[in-house]
């Protein structure tokens with residue numbers, strides 16, 4: 001009898017091309033059921049341990065203590081940012097040398113979820129040259145009804161930050177909104193994912209998500225990886241926050257080398273640890 005053929009978890013060349021052409025990809029590989037079950041149990045524990053923090057956006061659960069929002073996190077979330085197969089795919093799109101600089105749980109509770117305004121991630125982040133691949137892991141099924149992510153394919157291609165306006169509103173999860181003349185919502189696609197699937201998206205991609213008007217939660221865990229050819233500038237991070245545009249203080253943010261080495265030689269791996 002022939003041994004079963006093992007299907008590779010790696011991105012095909014078409015999928016890599018899709019990422020570069022459209023700014024995102026949904027890999028064929030997905031989280032095994034037991035891993036997903038553990039993540040969902042840890043999500044319940046995270047909510048339980050942080051009852052005073054909005055579930056809409058919980059920053060850096062991978063940092064045990066002292067993260068933004070005073071969140072009580074756990075090392076489990078750091079392990080989930082180190083899923084070897086996922087890192088292999090990240091390496092395929094941003095190269096072999098990269099670090100993890102952030103994670104967020106976007107919990108989007110049933111019925112009450114807020115809107116994530118259209119934005120480019122790069123607007124918020126002190127990384128130069130600007131570069132990051134975000135792995136957004138669906139912990140629940142994500143559909144248009146419960147407010148799945150929406151992407152504008154190809155909007156990353158000019159590699160420029162478009163004009164945003166600061167909007168501090170209780171109905172919004174983030175506070176930088178892309179100006180209406182900077183994108184055409186008619187071009188948007190819904191990122192429909194089953195729990196355990198994930199997407200990879202580029203730092204310049206225009207995206208957002210609608211409120212959750214359904215009876216089903218739509219939680220996602222996103223991990224931010226940047227190639228170490230770029231510099232995570234902690235000093236610039238504090239300037240960004242003082243300017244008022246950022247809800248998060250990046251000046252003390254811990255960095256973790258995930259693969260390879262620090263190519264630019266300027267990333268500080270002692271801050272925040």
Ligand SMILES: O=C(O)CCC(=O)C(=O)O
Pocket residue numbers: 106116121134136147148149207208209220222
């Ligand atoms: O989960 C969401 O709806 C928003 C996520 C997002 O904006 C991001 O991961 O960059």
